[in-house]
Amino acid sequence: MALNTAFHPNALxxxxxxxxxxxxxxxxxxxxDACVDLIYLDPPFNSKRNYNVFFDKQSDLLRSSRAQAxxxxxxxxxxxxxxxxxxxxRRAAHMPKETIEGLYLIHGNTDAMSYLSYMAERLxxxxxxxxxxxxxxxxxxxxxxxxxxxxxxxxxxKDNFRNEIVWxxxxxxxSKRMFSKKHDxxxxxxKGSRWTFxxxxxxxxxxxxxxxxxxxxxxxxxxxxxxMAKERVGYPTQKPLALLERIIKASSNAGDIVLxxxxxxxxxxxxxxxxxxxxxxxDISSFAVEQVMARRLGRHDQEIKLLGIPEDYAACVxxxxxxxxxxxxxxxxxxxxxxxxxxxIKQTGDGGIDGEGYLLTEPVEHTRKxxxxxxxxxxxxxxxRAFCHVIREQxxxxxxxxxxxxxxxxxxxxxxxxxxxxxxxxxxxxxxYPRLQAWSMKEYFDDRRRNLPNLPPLADPxxxxxxxxxxxxxxxxxxx
Ligand SMILES: C[S@@+](CC[C@H](N)C(=O)[O-])C[C@H]1O[C@@H](n2cnc3c(N)ncnc32)[C@H](O)[C@@H]1O
Numbered sequence: 492m493a494l495n496t497a498f499h500p501n502a503l504x505x506x507x508x509x510x511x512x513x514x515x516x517x518x519x520x521x522x523x524d525a526c527v528d529l530i531y532l533d534p535p536f537n538s539k540r541n542y543n544v545f546f547d548k549q550s551d552l553l554r555s556s557r558a559q560a561x562x563x564x565x566x567x568x569x570x571x572x573x574x575x576x577x578x579x580x581r582r583a584a585h586m587p588k589e590t591i592e593g594l595y596l597i598h599g600n601t602d603a604m605s606y607l608s609y610m611a612e613r614l615x616x617x618x619x620x621x622x623x624x625x626x627x628x629x630x631x632x633x634x635x636x637x638x639x640x641x642x643x644x645x646x647x648x649k650d651n652f653r654n655e656i657v658w659x660x661x662x663x664x665x666s667k668r669m670f671s672k673k674h675d676x677x678x679x680x681x682k683g684s685r686w687t688f689x690x691x692x693x694x695x696x697x698x699x700x701x702x703x704x705x706x707x708x709x710x711x712x713x714x715x716x717x718x719m720a721k722e723r724v725g726y727p728t729q730k731p732l733a734l735l736e737r738i739i740k741a742s743s744n745a746g747d748i749v750l751x752x753x754x755x756x757x758x759x760x761x762x763x764x765x766x767x768x769x770x771x772x773x774d775i776s777s778f779a780v781e782q783v784m785a786r787r788l789g790r791h792d793q794e795i796k797l798l799g800i801p802e803d804y805a806a807c808v809x810x811x812x813x814x815x816x817x818x819x820x821x822x823x824x825x826x827x828x829x830x831x832x833x834x835x836i837k838q839t840g841d842g843g844i845d846g847e848g849y850l851l852t853e854p855v856e857h858t859r860k861x862x863x864x865x866x867x868x869x870x871x872x873x874x875x876r877a878f879c880h881v882i883r884e885q886x887x888x889x890x891x892x893x894x895x896x897x898x899x900x901x902x903x904x905x906x907x908x909x910x911x912x913x914x915x916x917x918x919x920x921x922x923x924y925p926r927l928q929a930w931s932m933k934e935y936f937d938d939r940r941r942n943l944p945n946l947p948p949l950a951d952p953x954x955x956x957x958x959x960x961x962x963x964x965x966x967x968x969x970x971x
Contacts, residue, residue, distance in 0.1 A: 573605035590645025726756035831949025
């Protein structure tokens with residue numbers, strides 16, 4: 492990995508949690524054994540849902556799009572990568588052979604096995620960094636909870652299973668053919684035979700004990716976040732603070748380190764901060780880490796580190812010269828720098844589109860779509876022409892061609908810009924914007940991270956509405 496991702500409490504990391512914890516290619520960044528007290532993880536559930544509420548509603552636009560821009564995708568496939576992963580796990584010292592063999596016997600070459608093997612690698616890494624008195628809570632739903640419990644029995648040892656907690660959240664879809672689904676599952680394991688536990692007390696509900704407090708049962712009635720809730724930040728899978736506060740109070744003490752390796756908009760981090768714990772959050776989406784988390788934590792005196800993200804132009808160059816994963820990570824990060832734009836989750840076969848967003852206001856011609864392509868190497872005239880072809884084909888209002896350094900072939904750029912013309916928005920304003928825009932990381936960093944493409948506002952990818960205010964780390968300014 493080209494960037495510093497070494498262990499640091501009160502830090503947010505951008506990256507795959509497995510890569511961050513194990514230090515990727517850079518063993519100096521590998522986190523030490525037994526360094527955290529509590530782990531809460533709310534990973535993708537294999538729900539087959541793709542989280543990008545607003546884009547999903549733009550079905551007409553999506554149908555014409557070959558790209559798969561998604562905030563994150565919760566769908567797993569059995570492919571060559573999954574096959575290699577299962578083979579790796581069959582030989583791994585940290586995993587009882589029977590666990591993987593047993594799960595493979597049940598699931599075979601399926602999408603579910605792909606998901607379980609993905610989780611197996613990450614759960615084993617998480618167990619390694621847990622202190623001997625530490626605990627782990629895996630948040631999942633009934634889609635995979637039965638198989639994940641078997642997997643956790645294998646990774647932690649079945650004697651270390653503590654509770655299966657039912658989070659009863661009230662709301663939920665109804666069905667004519669089965670019972671309504673109104674709960675999630677939390678699987679609670681300790682690392683060893685001694686673990687931190689501060690039994691939480693909740694108001695008694697039975698008439699006999701009315702007005703008294705009693706120990707929380709393993710069924711928790713905590714309402715899910717409603718549309719009007721103050722704590723709502725708009726992240727599609729946001730969990731309630733009350734749920735995380737109960738877990739953190741029960742299984743850690745003040746000053747302990749709480750890790751959420753799939754932190755999303757940072758509910759666990761915000762709860763840990765509130766309760767006087769140290770915390771660490773990791774997410775594979777830089778949008779989650781940079782934009783939403785900053786809004787969640789707000790401004791305060793404590794030093795917060797943001798790791799795994801290029802801090803200057805030299806770090807960008809280093810990332811693009813590293814392994815393909817770092818390059819892909821760089822591309823996703825660069826796309827996320829344009830507020831409202833979401834990276835394509837596919838590394839290849841994206842039809843020339845690395846990210847897309849939608850204008851908040853409809854343009855006079857074309858669609859509301861704005862696409863982007865990232866080129867980390869030298870740029871050729873053919874590449875610029877090919878991108879213009881994709882802009883036309885997609886009927887996009889505009890396309891942003893993102894490079895490391897400014898494009899040197901000014902003639903080609905100018906010619907294609909002129910041919911593609913400009914767009915303007917419906918309504919009073921007569922402002923026009925070039926349909927082809929070139930934007931480089933060099934310009935971005937040289938202008939102290941304020942230089943951005945010249946675009947009207949894009950919609951928030953989760954809500955379709957106006958984007959919230961700029962974040963703690965970046966205060967972008969549109970350059971002409
Ligand atoms: C269900 S959401 C977590 C929501 C979170 N509990 C909250 O309250 O906001 C799952 C998160 O895992 C992230 N993710 C998926 N794969 C990941 C990986 N390999 N490493 C780190 N984060 C990952 C996704 O980007 C997403 O934000």
